[in-house]
Amino acid sequence: MKFIEVKNVVFAYDAAEEGEEPKTVLKDISFEIEKGSFVALLGHNGSGKSTLAKMFNGILEPESGDIVVNGLNTKEESTILDVRKSVGLVLQNPDNQLVASIVEEDVAFGPENLGIPPEQIRQRVDSALKSVDMYEFRAHAPHKLSGGQKQRVAIAGIIAMEPECIVLDEPTAMLDPQGRKEVMDTVIKLNREKKITIILITHYMDEAVQADRVIVLDDGRIIRDGAPKKVFSEVEFLKCHSLDVPQATELAYRLSSSGMKIEGTPLNETECISAVIKALS
Amino acid sequence: MIKDITLGQYFPGKSFVHKLDPRMKIILLTFFIVFIFAARNFVSLGIMAAAVFAVICISGVSPKMYFKSIKAIIFIVLFTACLNLFYGTGDPLWQWRFLKITQSGINTAIFIAVRIIALVLISAVLTYTTSPTDLTDGIERLLKPLSVFHIQVHEIAMMMTIALRFIPTLLEETDKIMSAQKARGADFESGNFITRLKALIPILVPLFVSAFRRAFDLAMAMESRCYHGGEGRTRMRVLKYSKKDYLALGASCLIFAGVIICSIYLPATVRTGM
Numbered sequence: 001m002k003f004i005e006v007k008n009v010v011f012a013y014d015a016a017e018e019g020e021e022p023k024t025v026l027k028d029i030s031f032e033i034e035k036g037s038f039v040a041l042l043g044h045n046g047s048g049k050s051t052l053a054k055m056f057n058g059i060l061e062p063e064s065g066d067i068v069v070n071g072l073n074t075k076e077e078s079t080i081l082d083v084r085k086s087v088g089l090v091l092q093n094p095d096n097q098l099v100a101s102i103v104e105e106d107v108a109f110g111p112e113n114l115g116i117p118p119e120q121i122r123q124r125v126d127s128a129l130k131s132v133d134m135y136e137f138r139a140h141a142p143h144k145l146s147g148g149q150k151q152r153v154a155i156a157g158i159i160a161m162e163p164e165c166i167v168l169d170e171p172t173a174m175l176d177p178q179g180r181k182e183v184m185d186t187v188i189k190l191n192r193e194k195k196i197t198i199i200l201i202t203h204y205m206d207e208a209v210q211a212d213r214v215i216v217l218d219d220g221r222i223i224r225d226g227a228p229k230k231v232f233s234e235v236e237f238l239k240c241h242s243l244d245v246p247q248a249t250e251l252a253y254r255l256s257s258s259g260m261k262i263e264g265t266p267l268n269e270t271e272c273i274s275a276v277i278k279a280l281s
Numbered sequence: 282m283i284k285d286i287t288l289g290q291y292f293p294g295k296s297f298v299h300k301l302d303p304r305m306k307i308i309l310l311t312f313f314i315v316f317i318f319a320a321r322n323f324v325s326l327g328i329m330a331a332a333v334f335a336v337i338c339i340s341g342v343s344p345k346m347y348f349k350s351i352k353a354i355i356f357i358v359l360f361t362a363c364l365n366l367f368y369g370t371g372d373p374l375w376q377w378r379f380l381k382i383t384q385s386g387i388n389t390a391i392f393i394a395v396r397i398i399a400l401v402l403i404s405a406v407l408t409y410t411t412s413p414t415d416l417t418d419g420i421e422r423l424l425k426p427l428s429v430f431h432i433q434v435h436e437i438a439m440m441m442t443i444a445l446r447f448i449p450t451l452l453e454e455t456d457k458i459m460s461a462q463k464a465r466g467a468d469f470e471s472g473n474f475i476t477r478l479k480a481l482i483p484i485l486v487p488l489f490v491s492a493f494r495r496a497f498d499l500a501m502a503m504e505s506r507c508y509h510g511g512e513g514r515t516r517m518r519v520l521k522y523s524k525k526d527y528l529a530l531g532a533s534c535l536i537f538a539g540v541i542i543c544s545i546y547l548p549a550t551v552r553t554g555m
Contacts, residue, residue, distance in 0.1 A: 059501055081509065084505055084506070088505065089502070091502055097499065099499070101414055101445050108517035109506055109508075111515075111517070112516055113506060113507040116515060
């Protein structure tokens with residue numbers, strides 16, 4: 001079942017200075033996202049991926065074309081709150097998206113805006129904090145938490161609104177490896193256990209391989225769309241669009257170009273090790 | 282380190298005063314202030330001073346902190362007391378040219394000093410025992426009736442909440458920018474006042490730029506979380522008056538009644554206010 005439909009979307013930012021051409025960042029993009037799927041959006045800086053992220057919940061409107069979420073067009077002013085209720089957005093910098101000075105009150109912010117009765121907010125806040133493993137920090141001040149913990153609180157704030165889809169715009173870009181792992185584990189858990197549709201915008205290839213589908217953007221166009229195995233098998237194609245491949249894939253690629261017979265496209269360490277063992281034996 | 286600054290000077294605790302509803306605390310504080318000002322003679326002021334002292338005792342906050350709050354205003358207290366010392370009427374006890382000290386002057390000086398100290402102490406009790414979040418919450422709910430006059434109570438409270446949330450973040454950032462500018466050879470410590478003031482510009486400019494960037498991000502995050510003003514908004518925490526609040530209200534009313542009676546039946550010590 002399709003959940004989000006992106007139809008012929010074009011978007012341009014206004015020119016920074018007069019006389020300059022407006023910068024077109026999305027050029028006629030169309031695709032669909034299935035309910036319950038885990039999609040990674042890849043692309044280097046300026047490829048338009050962050051712009052696209054802000055369109056899924058109507059923060060930005062397409063210049064032409066439409067984005068339809070669960071049957072609702074994001075251009076429609078009267079249903080925008082319903083769209084935002086079903087599609088949550090998590091931003092890059094966790095510091096800038098927390099509103100209150102106590103963790104649980106921040107998580108309550110979304111449900112409070114929806115006008116949910118107090119007892120139900122309490123339940124939602126508690127279960128949201130438990131699902132990101134931050135329940136014991138509920139009475140803490142956000143600025144005393146680590147980056148990964150703050151980002152998980154931000155995710156809890158979205159989960160408390162009980163969305164069907166969460167869009168994460170480079171959620172791990174400002175985190176250390178430990179925090180990055182915490183956030184990725186949480187995201188994967190939400191997708192598997194709560195069946196929440198995940199759209200992950202990232203430039204870490206090792207995160208993208210964990211998705212069921214990878215969409216690669218370059219210069220405002222979709223250049224590849226498919227399962228990670230398929231997309232990352234085209235190492236040279238990605239490299240000439242200045243994109244990386246996962247380290248394990250890179251190693252396998254270099255080994256096979258220097259004459260070793262590596263089968264398939266290993267995406268992580270375990271797959272790479274078994275492929276190398278197979279090639280050596 | 283700058284970021285060690287505690288804001289609002291809240292000292293968490295479990296005392297009777299801590300557990301009172303913030304709304305009740307704000308209301309009672311207002312009345313305490315009014316009655317401290319309304320006290321016209323030493324007996325009624327004495328009652329208020331004793332009440333303030335009693336509240337301090339049950340607040341469970343270390344007396345050291347209260348001394349600190351007095352230390353900050355000691356100059357103002359001494360200054361106003363000295364001025365009042367020479368403004369008395371009646372027979373001079375001591376005179377030097379146009380300066381004279383009279384019994385009524387001494388009385389007024391002591392009276393005013395006690396009054397200012399009592400005011401500062403009772404206000405300190407509120408900030409020491411109420412967390413900033415509770416305080417903004419209480420203010421929002423108390424001011425709610427004002428929205429009839431088109432005062433944007435919810436917006437004001439939201440701004441206060443956000444300000445409180447971002448003060449530590451911005452302080453941390455200031456710290457980072459200062460270190461970064463020092464690493465580039467900036468000098469904040471030498472030179473006269475003007476030079477030092479100018480040295481702050483390379484800190485303030487990046488700080489403002491980043492604050493605006495944060496504001497844009499925050500606005501986007503808030504919109505994404507369906508924020509659309511105070512209309513139709515509920516709160517997770519519901520403030521409820523408990524037995525304790527009514528007890529505090531009752532005790533305070535008794536004190537206030539005492540002050541009113543004393544003020545009516547006993548002669549006034551001072552003629553005017555400050």
